[in-house]
Amino acid sequence: xxxxxxxxxxxxxxxxxxxxxxxxxxxxxxxxxxxxxxxxxxxxxxxxxxxxxxxxxxxxxxxxxxxxxxxxxxxxxxxxxxxxxxxxxxxxxxxxxxxxxxxxxxxxxxxxxxxxxxxxxxxxxxxxxxxxxxxxxxxxxxxxxxxxxxxxxxxxxxxxxxxxxxxxxxxxxxxxxxxxxxxxxxxxxxxxxxxxxxxxxxxxxxxxxxxxxxxxxxxxxxxxxxxxxxxxxxxxxxxxxxxxxxxxxxxxxxxxxxxxxxxxxxxxxxxxxxxxxxxxxxxxxxxxxxxxxxxxxxxxxxxxxxxxxxxxxxxxxxxxxxxxxxxxxxxx
Numbered sequence: 001x002x003x004x005x006x007x008x009x010x011x012x013x014x015x016x017x018x019x020x021x022x023x024x025x026x027x028x029x030x031x032x033x034x035x036x037x038x039x040x041x042x043x044x045x046x047x048x049x050x051x052x053x054x055x056x057x058x059x060x061x062x063x064x065x066x067x068x069x070x071x072x073x074x075x076x077x078x079x080x081x082x083x084x085x086x087x088x089x090x091x092x093x094x095x096x097x098x099x100x101x102x103x104x105x106x107x108x109x110x111x112x113x114x115x116x117x118x119x120x121x122x123x124x125x126x127x128x129x130x131x132x133x134x135x136x137x138x139x140x141x142x143x144x145x146x147x148x149x150x151x152x153x154x155x156x157x158x159x160x161x162x163x164x165x166x167x168x169x170x171x172x173x174x175x176x177x178x179x180x181x182x183x184x185x186x187x188x189x190x191x192x193x194x195x196x197x198x199x200x201x202x203x204x205x206x207x208x209x210x211x212x213x214x215x216x217x218x219x220x221x222x223x224x225x226x227x228x229x230x231x232x233x234x235x236x237x238x239x240x241x242x243x244x245x246x247x248x249x250x251x252x253x254x255x256x257x258x259x260x261x262x263x264x265x266x267x268x269x270x271x272x273x274x275x276x277x278x279x280x281x282x283x284x285x286x287x288x289x290x291x292x293x294x295x296x297x298x299x300x301x302x303x304x305x306x307x308x309x310x311x312x313x314x315x316x317x318x319x320x321x322x323x324x325x326x327x328x329x330x331x332x
Contacts, residue, residue, distance in 0.1 A: 002290065002305060003204055004032060005282045007043040009068075009275065015052040034059055038305075039207035041200065043278065044068035062210065064203045069185065069272045070196030075206070083213025089319050094218050103318065103326050104150055104221035104234075108157050110328025111237040112141040115164040117331050118241050122171050122249070133167040150221065164241075171249055176259075185270020189262040190248065192271045193281065197244035198236070200285055205239070206232045208308035212316050235311060238328040243304055247288045256280060295329055 219230025261277030
């Protein structure tokens, strides 16, 4: 099921019978059935009625609150009693350092694999076959597979990110001012898109984990911090490049978004999308999640939105001991 994104300034989320309505000054902008929504994202200065809150809580549909710039402020979720046994297993596995390290290695090697595939694809388009970046990424992927500790693995992932973004930034016209990955706040349009895209991806993965019955806050690679959904961050790693990075590259280089869709002014310092720019990006992001692919090991085409749930179930199976190792999503 898709997520519902509400972003028009001054709009409000309401409920009428079994439907969610997005209204603005008593005009209905959009309506959908409650049973057709996996999660709700409220972006910027939008509101929600008490009956809508009750309806979403009753159906265990999480609500994510984002600033106008796309920073995650918090979420609303009802009490979850789903699959207590699975969550007990999850807590037991979290105390097992060897299990955590094996799962973390799989996560990072899967992430770097996807970075390699996309980097090679982009370099072929740019006719830069001699770029040493992919070879460096392959070396780091091998190191990730044998890293003796989570701390070492974090260092390998950081080095891979540096090599990968060195290739990624070269794919854009220098006029965009994208030189490296930065955030809080993003200082250029490309980083503004990446930050918002990663946050929206994170919301979708939290919802997928909760559908399966896992605790999104109890991860195995990312350090648990108060209010930080660590397991969602774990699962996010393998999807960052194929979902968000590829989307950003496509919509910028095909001029779907242009410099006039960004502004340095807003509720927060940094560079942000305008209202029109947010509308375009959210539409493109939603299209990306519903585009179909045929992942390895699955003999049919499914959407990325469905694949998130498939991968969440794979993590659950490893936690329960039904599968020996976790198989991250790897693009072809």
